[in-house]
Amino acid sequence: MPQARRNIVFWIFGGGFVGSLISFFYPVIRFLNPPAVSEATVNEVVDGKVQDLAPNAGKIVKFGTQPVLLIRLTQTEWRAFSAVCTHLSCIVQYDASRRLIWCACHNGQYDLSGKVISGPPPAPLKEYTVHLRGEDVVISRS
């Protein structure tokens, strides 16, 4: 068989083989890619009563699927921030003795307006709005 014909046969069969491999692996790759799960958007959560959190204390609350750090600074002053550290997604905590927000994973520190004071976090924490509805503490998107 002339070389040119051999080449044609080679490319037809080779191409078919590679194509079949792609057709095997493509569904596998797509299968492994997790489907996007649509979640109901949460704009506001009621998180317990005023008396549940003492002044100069903080706690993590659920805001839909996201953790939020709720801080009660004084009797009347409340703040809330996304609890996900902007460095590598660990969950931050309120450090009452130093009055700052601290991430234990890589020692990232934020002030009480969510700005980075020191450590590796590249961006500030997203702030949420806190208001009181009677005795209820309500957190909503800023």
Place this chain on the structure above:
Amino acid sequence: MLPIQPGHRRKAITAWFQDRLAWDSVREFIAHKTVPVHSGTIWYAFGGITLFLFLIQVITGILLLVYYRPTPAEAYESVQFIMTRVAFGWLIRSIHSWSANLMILSAFVHMFSVAFLHAYRKPRELVWFSGIVLLALALAFGFSGYLLPWNTISFFATKVGTDIATFIPWIGSTVGRYLRGGDAVGGATLTRFFGFHVAVLPALTSLFLLFHLGLVQKFGISTPPWVETRSRAAGTNLPQMPFFPDFFLHELMVWYGALGLLGILAALFPWELGAKADAFASAPAGIRPEWYFLAPFYTLKLIPGHVAGIEGEVVGLLGFGLLAFWWATLPFWGERPDGTVRSKLVTGGAVAFLAYLSTASLLGYLR
């Protein structure tokens, strides 16, 4: 009819198998296989110890599979059940955890031994490359297995680890989603990691291990350049010893020693389980990854948020990537084109690399 003598029956059975397996050739091969005497020194033992500990991992891993349940609701409780209710469950789990750590330690010692003894040289480059892949697979085993008990520390280690992956340029977010099975670490991550840990990684490791050991068999145990030079100067051949029984018994003794150490560690310092993971709890103070990830962990702590306008994590990832690439390509820069070894460069580089790994790991542990 004459009764069949027991000796005859045994011979008949042996002959039956011999006809089908031709195992005489294997026996011949083992009887005549020799290894150089210098391979009896301790630095040549760590490859075998790593293999032995891998076998321990396979056995204890299969045993743990009998009771383990890979869901966020049951994973922690099933490990707790193994440790408190199942007979010797604490021991099996403790051996699995200790053996994993010792295996990685032994693999590191083996890798540095190969570098210092210049065993990566032609024609053994592929032995080195497959060894690097095996070490990466061992680290992946460690990372994926760490999450399986679903405790606080493993949860945050996985959060950080998978988040680092998202900083890979261009494909980072896709890799992150593939690893986590979604946008955040959760039940989908646990089942994925379980699948990697018990199916994908063992299959890949078995393939690379066969390739690695096949090449070691093909090329034989390497000889350090200075031993070669000495032997050439003396005009003698390298002294050899029989593989069986001399080297085999020597290896068996070392493996027994490793098993003894493993038993002592597992029995006297049982592996802790910690507290159950909570996706809505702050990372606890003093949190740190396993010792073999301490060096990058500490380095990431030191890198500021932005370096010359680039995000700190990207800089860190790029640095680790370059370092790993430099080290993995050792056979290409560790030998001159004429076949002589760049001894000072390799030894200096290996000492510097080792110094970085140990110093950063120690500081990561202490701070």
